[in-house]
Amino acid sequence: MDFFTFDEDRVVEGYVAGGVTTYRFALDHLAPLIGRLNIQRDTLKTKFYSRLEKDIVRGCVMPPITVALIHDFEEGAAAVAVNDHIRAHIDEGFVLDGIQRLNTLARASQSAGFDDARPLHVNFVIARSRDRLLYRMITLNNGQRPMSARHQIEVLADSFFDFDSVDLKLVAEKGKSRVRAPDSFKKSDFIKGYIAYLSETVNVDNQKIIEEKLDELIASRIIESDIPTRRIEFSDIVNLINRMSASEYLSEWIRVQNNFIGFCVGAKQSIPALQEAQYAEMEGAIQSFEQAFASINVSKVNLGKVRRELVSKFIEHFDTLKSVDEFELLDKISDWI
Structure with a gap:
């Protein structure tokens, strides 16, 4: 996982980091996070994402996945400390945006010609507490569908x-x-x-x-x-x-x-x-x-x-x-x- 952006969110007392990884890393570490949510949107029928599945195999770059983590960093935490925490605790994250895309990626990985070294962009939101993370989600997503x-x-x-x-x-x-x-x-x-x-x-x-x-x-x-x-x-x-x-x-x-x-x-x-x-x-x-x-x-x-x-x-x-x-x-x- 290589990181290229880092910003402080002063409202939720957390950080936002942007990085890029590979499809293989996503399949090994991000796709399993979907199972951490017992109540979630149902996986959409395959036909709705059949075009994306084919495009993945052909070499498209998917829109970024968003993953959340909860950790109370000290004020003014350095980018390297936040990035190291993400790498060490990625398996404790929650997929906020990209459940359907990760499911589609998993199906595409079974197709001939799939290249697991292709890039996947990921945004990480690290909030100080559960309440603040929920606040951030709702302020960003209110008025949108389907959730x-x-x-x-x-x-x-x-x-x-x-x-x-x-x-x-x-x-x-x-x-x-x-x-x-x-x-x-x-x-x-x-x-x-x-x-x-x-x-x-x-x-x-x-x-x-x-x-x-x-x-x-x-x-x-x-x-x-x-x-x-x-x-x-x-x-x-x-x-x-x-x-x-x-x-x-x-x-x-x-x-x-x-x-x-x-x-x-x-x-x-x-x-x-x-x-x-x-x-x-x-x-x-x-x-x-x-x-x-x-x-x-x-x-x-x-x-x-x-x-x-x-x-x-x-x-x-x-x-x-x-x-x-x-x-x-x-x-x-x-x-x-």
Whole structure:
């Protein structure tokens, strides 16, 4: 891999490097990265890329592939250090752009006359954190097709989060049935919480809005958010939820989808207070909230929507509301509805 461009991205606190390699290197090291994404666009039918497949064998130069890596370099990192990191950790990357081209390249490599020494240009995006990389992707791709902002988040969230160091258990849904795992999070719920966190809104699956417009709304909210400047990462919230799992009551409460989504949005503003709270203090606060919430006239509201919004508000102001009683909290809730 030879590098010929290097620039600093001051927004995502990362770097962008451009290089050139060979088809053989791409087949050995880049094509296998596609398998790291469990949720991704399906490989298009061969006929759509049959012309490119033939052109590869004939000697065309494909448009650059884009690969992402996550690493927190010190400010002012030298190009040689970034380039060396890419070479050493290429197998940990994610293909952001070029999945179909790499699949086509793999098919072309089986054809007579294929030259694996031909050049392939590659762009590398190295971001300091997962949140910043997602922000960069969405600002670059919003409004384009075929991958929506929500799909981009689903793709990366499914691959980014390594839960080996935490006690959270994620299970995927099989078909349309719900998986019965009382001590686990559904992966789809977790991703909704992540989208809510990024977009700072609990309205991440509003059935009253056309899906395409909802995607645009979520993307616009993410672009307008403070992701590049804030110091809190979603991993901080994951660690907090992991800590809550030690309490049976809190663990059961946070696994309710609407509670989880509201919590992910509200916790961004109150991480220090939540981290300092003892189990008994947090349990008591949540119990008071639930007692106040039980007084809502369910026939007058959309209960799921209201629960998300109120949990978000309560968690956002946890430091000032953690000690109030049921009726004082009910008065506050009545102002929020």
